[in-house]
Amino acid sequence: MIRTPLRPLARILSARQAGQDPDEIEAELRAQRHAEIQDRARRRAETRLKWMVVCFVVAFGTVGLRMGALASSQPAEPRAHASGAQIISQRADxxxxxxxxxxxxxxxxxxxxHPRDLVDPATAAAKLARIFPDLDAERLKKDLTGxxxxxxxxxxxxxxxxxxxxxxxxxxxxxxxxxxxxxxxxxxxxxxxxxxxxxxxxxxxxxxxxxxxxxxxxxxxxxxxxxxxxxxQLSIDLTAQAAMEEVLANSIKVMNAKGATGILMEVKSGEILAMASLPDFDPNDRPRPLTKGDPSDSPLFNRAVQGVYELGSTFKIFPIAQAIDEGLINANTMINASSPMKIGKYLIHDFHNYGGQLSVRDVLGKSSNVGTVRIAQMLGPERQQKFLKDLGFFEPTPVEMTEAPTGKPIVPSRWPAVTAATVSFGHGLAASPLHLASAFATIGNDGRRVRPTLIHRKVPVQGEQVLSPKAAKQARDLLRYVVTKGTARQAEVAGYEVGGKTGTADKPRPGGGYYKNRNVSTFASMYPTDDPEYVLVVTLDEPKVSAAGGGEMRTAGATAAPVAAALIQRLTPMLGLQPDGLKLPVIEPRPADAVRVSAQ
Missing domain, CATH: 3.90.1310.10 (Penicillin-binding protein 2a (Domain 2))
Known part of the structure; x- marks a missing residue:
């Protein structure tokens, strides 16, 4: 800042010439300087006061707004935040x-x-190795001392x-x-x-x-x-699941089987009440998957969904039900069952030679391959394929499991006459036991398609009509005949009117052909047959039981059928269905906040 002198020379000289006192000039300039200093000081003070007012307004305004926000909010306990708080660890039951x-x-x-905070890393590593024997002691010592x-x-x-x-x-x-x-x-x-x-x-x-x-x-x-x-909320019933796994575990011991599968499904809704695959595992300590060998040797392998097998004579009901629906046959129609039957260069045999003719009822009851092929020939390959496709045998099951897509049926790429013949009695097309349960449920549901689900729904999802109710009813009567007079007599359970079909299929060799002494035995059933409520499928992998006169029996009638009877006797009363159709209420306590979700 440029300061003005109090006694400027020009004004002093002029004042002296004019006879004025130079001290007056100095006094005037001094007073003017003091006035300017006071003005500047006043302006600075005013500025400070303005800023203080602004700061006080902002501060008290912030405090007031925060107090208002706290007064209008809900009280909550303070929470500590850590670096891992961004990880979503919550998971629903x-x-x-x-x-x-x-x-x-x-x-x-x-x-x-934190190795740098350890007082004695080597001793700590040794003590930790004793507490956790699965740890590598040398590796742990190296990590802690490094x-x-x-x-x-x-x-x-x-x-x-x-x-x-x-x-x-x-x-x-x-x-x-x-x-x-x-x-x-x-x-x-x-x-x-x-x-x-x-x-x-x-x-x-x-x-x-x-x-x-x-x-x-x-x-x-x-x-x-x-x-x-x-x-x-799943459709599984914990009590039924436990009972099924116990019965199947005992059946593996009695039948000397490699594995077993059981599926219990509601006919009308497709809800799976119990589904077991043995051997199993503890999900709290899940084992490692196999890296070589047969996948079915692993306890992780789900035989009910991933196991794709030729299900044998359980398929015979499908061409028969379709032919009834088409008006080609009825239960009393006589079929030429002379064995062997030749198709091209191939011969088709029956387990027993049943003579010249059998009624459709006995074709299924005695499980005649030849008689079934004769009925399938009436339909023709194209109609046969369409019906099996409508039943779901050409695609994976839609059940809500990640393993479901891996259980895709093995369907022949070509469908000549010999393929149509073998497929009619359950060879040449491989599917999972869950596919079979769904198809039997469709017959039990008056011919309306049933899709399996693991989700407990309020209202069942209605499928398309693939078989007329009349034909479905006649098919159920035939299945009932198989249990009362045919190959599945050991599946009879008094008071439940079980209807079903046995199926014994040789296991294919990895290099082609079939094993002579290894098979998959299956029994697919529904009950009560007059108005089915449940479908039960039991499959045993490589079962064998001692015969009375020596030797071994591997047929489904001697292995899978009695296991199914034991399951029906054990499971069904738990679900509220007593013998002779007497229904008892089953209390189902559901949590109020349970959420049902649709199938994915």
């Missing part, structure tokens, strides 16, 4: 049709280490293990809270549930992802916070 828990979450802890800053030790700890680690007393061993998936029933319904694994992980939380079964099929739904934690 899975319950059965009565609301009983099949899968839930359990709070647990993970264990990790240059690493962070080491995962265990992703899940039991309370006992946590206490043992705590007793080590090392400050560098740290516990991280997390949730793990728990299957409280162990092996029960293991193939249906599938199992889970950890996805994205942090020290304070971990993401739980489904890896098979309904856990994977509904993975996104189970992790969706928009569902508010409501459980996924």
């Amino acid at each position: 899975i319950v059965d049709r009565r609301g009983r828990v099949l899968a839930t979450n359990l709070s647990t802890h993970a264990l990790y280490a 240059e690493r800053k962070f080491v995962w030790i265990k992703k899940k700890l039991s309370p006992e293990q946590m206490q043992a680690v705590h007793d080590i007393g090392e400050p560098g061993l740290v516990f991280g809270p997390r949730e793990m998936r728990l299957y409280p029933n162990g092996r029960l319904a293991s193939h249906v549930l599938g199992g889970s694994q950890f996805g994205a992980e942090g020290v304070s939380s971990a993401e739980v992802l489904g890896m098979a079964g309904v856990e994977k099929a509904f993975d996104r739904w189970l992790r969706d916070p928009a569902n508010g934690g409501a459980p996924l």
